[in-house]
Amino acid sequence: MHTDLVAALDIGGTKIAGALVDGQGRILVRTQRATPAQEDGETVMRAVEAVLGELAAGPLWGRATALGIGSAGPVDASAGTVSPVNVPGWRDYPLVRRVRAVTGGLPVELIGDGVAITAAEHWQGAARGHDNALCMVVSTGVGGGLVLNGRLHPGPTGNAGHIGHISVDLDGDPCPCGGRGCVERLASGPNIARRAIEAGWLPGPDGDTSAEAVAAAARAGDPVAVASFERAAQALAAGIAATANLVEIDIAVVGGGVAKAGDVLFTPLHKALGDYATLSFVQRLTVTPAQMGTDAGLVGAAAAALARRPDATAAGV
Template identity: 80%
Template sequence: MHNDLVAALDIGGTKIAGALVDGDGKILVQARRPTPATEDGESVMRAVTEVLAEVGASPLWTRATALGIGSAGPVDAAAGTVSPVNVPGWRGFPLVERVRLATGGLPVTLVGDGVAMTAAEHWQGAARGYDNALCMVVSTGVGGGLVLGGKLHPGPSGNSGHIGHISVDLDGDLCPCGGRGCVERIASGPNIARRALEGGWRPGPDGDTSAAAVAAAARTGDAVAIASFERAAQALAAGIAATATLVEIGIAVVGGGVANAGDVLFLPLRRSLREYATLSFVRNLTVAPALTGTNAGLVGAAAAAALGRVPAAQIPADTAMSAPTAL
């Protein structure tokens, strides 16, 4: 039996996490640091190095044969660089090279965080068994990834499936990406909360103005809070329907903090999807909440690294990382 492990990094605007992951997707060692997102690029890299040092201090580290990175994007997998919108100190930052040096030359695979989440959901989550899927992270931003023909499809740069920056409102608000009316500008957690506040919603005594607080208000019947989630659901539905029409996915999996709103999000999302996904080959599209939870980024980064080291023909579509030999 193989005892190899895969190391993983999950890099976002609020946290940097690292782990050692086994062939069953179990996280054996984990470390994390807050992302110094407002500081310079080297300060952010120091946090990455600290996470790697903590994970690398485990005696299990010697069994690591590869390292996967799921990073906020955009990323450039071909160049090995990252330019996260929410980490301004990293623009074209050579993350793959720096991580390879920090780990003594381990093979490194870089994908966007949405692609990493997709790898996790296809391996052991809600997209398991589907040959064609879109998986989404709806949180501070909106990202995504694709499974096509039974295989993870990161695309040449590692960003395929980045649904958050599909425009669904041609004359909509400017998005930080430079576009207008992007799904993210309407459906992300901060924008759900912003719209509710602009519409007259007010937080409770605790002063919580997060999307979670807006969801709680919606559950009590607050009309403004309900309307903000319905608008977010409409934007998500439009983006999902466009993706399904383009590449014929069978399921759209929605994860991230905003998905924790449950029926406040999913009921209007399914209702809106019926209005947008009208062609015969997309009408039966399934929408489901993600199952892999907060560790999806780490597990998916490990899966992407393992897949990158084995010819695709050797990996069954529905058991991508289930056998230790895949590592």
């Protein structure tokens, strides 16, 4: 076993997490800061530097041979820049160059957060042992990533597998991305809740209008809440089936906050998948919940860093 470690950063609109991770995917050291998402770009960078500084202050830092970054997107791995939708101070921000400068020139691997979660699920989670997989994150947005022929497939800029912006309803709602009828516009948490409210769903006395509240109402049998989740499941099924037809995946892993709804989502999702994944070569496609939880971004960023090393100890990442 290789004794060296990799450093990992998981950068989102809420938190910036950092870790040192070994070749088995174990997190040995971790730290995090809140993301000052509404501040200017330099203030956000100072939070990243603080996380890296805490990692570097520990005794294990000297063994880190590379650093992986999973960031909210869009990212551009070819340019080393990030433009997270929910961090307006960062637009084409040269994150890779800045992180290299802070870490004394460690090799840095940048991927989008959906690709990072895919790397984690393939290395240690629900897609382990599958050579062709789609992993999805269904939460405030809908993101994802692909494993093809046993390897992570981030694409040239690190955004491949971004299933949230496949159009599944040609005459559907305009999506903020500029498209129309995107999976995200139908299946993200805020859009599940929006559609339920527009269709007449009434929140309970606590006034909670989150997708979680809609899921609870659906579990209790509220027909409007059930219908909103069924529509989301139909959109996800159409996107998953389109992906399977295109690149022959045999498993789709679904994580993120909306997936926590459990059977309220997965029962109609399995049913709808049967309606869309009809060709012979995609009929055995399975859909399963993600396993990696909140550490997926860090573990996936580490997997991407390990995969880039000449001795690539992380099997199959």
